[in-house]
Amino acid sequence: MQPVLNIEDVKCVEVALTREGVSVSELMHRAGYAAAQETIALGDVENVVVLVGLGNNGGDGWVAAEALFARGVNVKVVTPLEPDQISGDLARQVAQSAVKAGVSPLVGPSRDELEDLLSTADAVLDCMLGTGFHGEVRAPFDIWIECVNASGARAISVDVPSGLSAQTGRAAQACVVADMTVTMLSLKPGLLADDGRDVCGSIVVAPLAEQTEHLVVEADPVAWRTDLSDYLDVIPAPTQAVDKFTRGSVLVVGGSRRFPGAAIMAARAAARMGAGYVTLATPASVAAIAQAHLLEIPVVPLPEDADGVLSADGKDVVLKLARGVSAVLVGSGMRISGGTVALVSALIEQDVPLVVDADGLNCLARLTDGALPDFPEVTRRNAPLVLTPHRRELGRLVGQAKTPPDSLVDALEDARKIVWSDGGSNLAIVAKGSATGCVGVDQALLPKPGPCALATAGSGDVLAGMMVSALAQGSGQGGDLTLMAAYVCEVHGYAGSLAAERLGSRAVMATDVIDVIGLAADAVGEHVMFPEGVEEA
Ligand SMILES: NC(=O)C1=CN([C@@H]2O[C@H](COP(=O)(O)OP(=O)(O)OC[C@H]3O[C@@H](n4cnc5c(N)ncnc54)[C@H](O)[C@@H]3O)[C@@H](O)[C@H]2O)[C@@H](O)CC1
Numbered sequence: 443m444q445p446v447l448n449i450e451d452v453k454c455v456e457v458a459l460t461r462e463g464v465s466v467s468e469l470m471h472r473a474g475y476a477a478a479q480e481t482i483a484l485g486d487v488e489n490v491v492v493l494v495g496l497g498n499n500g501g502d503g504w505v506a507a508e509a510l511f512a513r514g515v516n517v518k519v520v521t522p523l524e525p526d527q528i529s530g531d532l533a534r535q536v537a538q539s540a541v542k543a544g545v546s547p548l549v550g551p552s553r554d555e556l557e558d559l560l561s562t563a564d565a566v567l568d569c570m571l572g573t574g575f576h577g578e579v580r581a582p583f584d585i586w587i588e589c590v591n592a593s594g595a596r597a598i599s600v601d602v603p604s605g606l607s608a609q610t611g612r613a614a615q616a617c618v619v620a621d622m623t624v625t626m627l628s629l630k631p632g633l634l635a636d637d638g639r640d641v642c643g644s645i646v647v648a649p650l651a652e653q654t655e656h657l658v659v660e661a662d663p664v665a666w667r668t669d670l671s672d673y674l675d676v677i678p679a680p681t682q683a684v685d686k687f688t689r690g691s692v693l694v695v696g697g698s699r700r701f702p703g704a705a706i707m708a709a710r711a712a713a714r715m716g717a718g719y720v721t722l723a724t725p726a727s728v729a730a731i732a733q734a735h736l737l738e739i740p741v742v743p744l745p746e747d748a749d750g751v752l753s754a755d756g757k758d759v760v761l762k763l764a765r766g767v768s769a770v771l772v773g774s775g776m777r778i779s780g781g782t783v784a785l786v787s788a789l790i791e792q793d794v795p796l797v798v799d800a801d802g803l804n805c806l807a808r809l810t811d812g813a814l815p816d817f818p819e820v821t822r823r824n825a826p827l828v829l830t831p832h833r834r835e836l837g838r839l840v841g842q843a844k845t846p847p848d849s850l851v852d853a854l855e856d857a858r859k860i861v862w863s864d865g866g867s868n869l870a871i872v873a874k875g876s877a878t879g880c881v882g883v884d885q886a887l888l889p890k891p892g893p894c895a896l897a898t899a900g901s902g903d904v905l906a907g908m909m910v911s912a913l914a915q916g917s918g919q920g921g922d923l924t925l926m927a928a929y930v931c932e933v934h935g936y937a938g939s940l941a942a943e944r945l946g947s948r949a950v951m952a953t954d955v956i957d958v959i960g961l962a963a964d965a966v967g968e969h970v971m972f973p974e975g976v977e978e979a
């Protein structure tokens with residue numbers, strides 16, 4: 443796993459390193475060398491343009507330029523100001539040193555001059571704005587960024603692509619789209635989520651000092667990016683000595699006359715993820731449609747109200763069915779009513795591993811008056827509970843319906859409000875988004891996200907079905923629930939990639955993802971077991 447640090451904590455690591463004898467100047471030199479090294483490693487770099495800003499990110503650029511020059515690279519530094527005019531002491535010193543060593547600066551070029559220069563470059567080193575950037579990009583960097591993106595040269599961003607917030611993952615209107623980002627000390631959340639996924643290219647972490655590893659861990663990472671090898675403990679051990687029930691039995695409670703498909707897809711996804719026996723309990727008026735779509739899955743008709751929404755009259759049947767299975771999913775396509783709130787509440791009180799998704803979460807929000815963290819007794823139970831909200835659902839759970847989290851870090855923080863008030867290891871929250879965070883009481887995990895093809899109606903229902911299936915098969919129980927959740931997200935993401943490969947990135951529908959869950963799970967499993975033997979998933 444790789445630690446991900448909030449920006450303010452990266453700064454704390456910087457301070458801790460200086461206390462351990464590694465000065466900021468030394469760090470800047472190592473950062474510059476690391477950037478130069480990675481640039482050379484790209485191969486075929488004879489002409490490099492280094493665009494520098496006026497802060498320490500620019501300082502890294504001047505050091506990199508001097509290092510590249512010393513390696514015989516034809517390097518030109520583009521700067522808004524003469525080195526002597528740079529106000530920051532450190533940045534000015536490294537700029538003066540680079541010029542003294544023979545690096546030639548181009549000060550305040552016109553757009554045409556810059557475009558001409560970039561047209562001759564094999565690579566551009568982007569050292570304009572780093573973690574000190576905020577707001578919209580001001581001149582001249584907005585224009586420089588446009589020129590970089592329009593040039594054909596490979597762009598290597600130092601620490602963070604200029605224009606991206608390394609904390610929130612939001613890009614300004616002008617933002618470098620890099621081929622590679624060499625980031626200092628540790629991963630930052632904004633590099634991994636939202637716009638960050640579009641603009642960072644491949645990410646290389648430069649630790650800069652041998653003490654960094656332990657200092658980063660001590661700085662309390664906001665999350666950990668998982669590696670495939672981390673999932674070894676949550677993949678069900680292969681055995682032939684099973685029957686359809688011991689392979690995991692699942693009950694899906696959901697669907698409504700308005701949305702019958704969500705529960706059908708969830709049930710199907712649960713079977714495709716490996717549960718041996720799946721049952722769907724759904725309103726009576728949609729049971730026949732559901733059964734027609736689910737030949738292998740028994741469908742139990744439940745009492746419903748005039749709108750075709752599950753009614754509280756079905757509670758006893760649902761609880762009886764729940765007692766007979768290894769795990770339950772409630773919520774898919776269920777709608778919010780007095781009846782569905784009562785069902786969700788009854789299932790949470792039942793001692794069975796449970797996944798709550800979609801309207802099940804909205805029922806939970808209603809049950810707790812939009813303040814789930816204030817009612818920890820609701821989620822505190824003996825059996826595992828996994829909540830799978832997207833950002834709007836998460837907002838409703840924590841009293842922020844009108845202002846749901848709009849960054850990964852905000853979503854992690856909201857999820858933490860819930861798991862920390864609960865305080866136990868039997869609760870995991872899967873905060874879904876373009877990058878998904880799986881949050882438990884001890885840590886938050888960031889599985890590798892799938893492609894944007896997953897942003898399609900029903901893809902969350904598929905994930906919920908997969909989640910309950912993994913739970914039913916015993917993954918995570920008595921072990922690490924958060925890691926199990928991350929593993930399921932990883933398989934979901936990979937299934938999205940497989941479906942996109944087969945059908946085209948724009949064509950994927952949720953049912954296509956269901957069809958390849960098994961292949962995705964096998965492929966991820968193989969990578970986990972034999973990391974050296976196969977290409978990365
Ligand atoms: N944290 C660390 O331990 C290390 C940090 N280093 C570098 O230092 C960087 C942070 O340095 P700084 O704090 O000086 O910040 P930056 O260099 O990222 O940015 C500060 C400069 O950008 C300007 N600026 C801010 N917002 C702007 C906007 N919207 N439009 C135009 N200009 C804007 C400021 O006026 C200032 O000149 C990191 O990103 C990294 O590259 C490295 O030198 C080594 C180690």
Ligand SMILES: Nc1ncnc2c1ncn2[C@@H]1O[C@H](COP(=O)(O)OP(=O)(O)O)[C@@H](O)[C@H]1O
Pocket residue numbers: 800832874875876877878891892893894895896897898899900901902903904905934
């Ligand atoms: N841009 C994206 N890139 C990768 N995955 C995405 C993206 N957008 C959504 N997803 C994933 O797709 C799923 C969507 O779930 P959800 O919003 O609940 O959809 P629905 O309610 O339609 O089923 C989540 O697993 C989410 O992480």
Ligand SMILES: [K+]
Pocket residue numbers: 499568569570571572599600601602603604
């Ligand atoms: K940068």
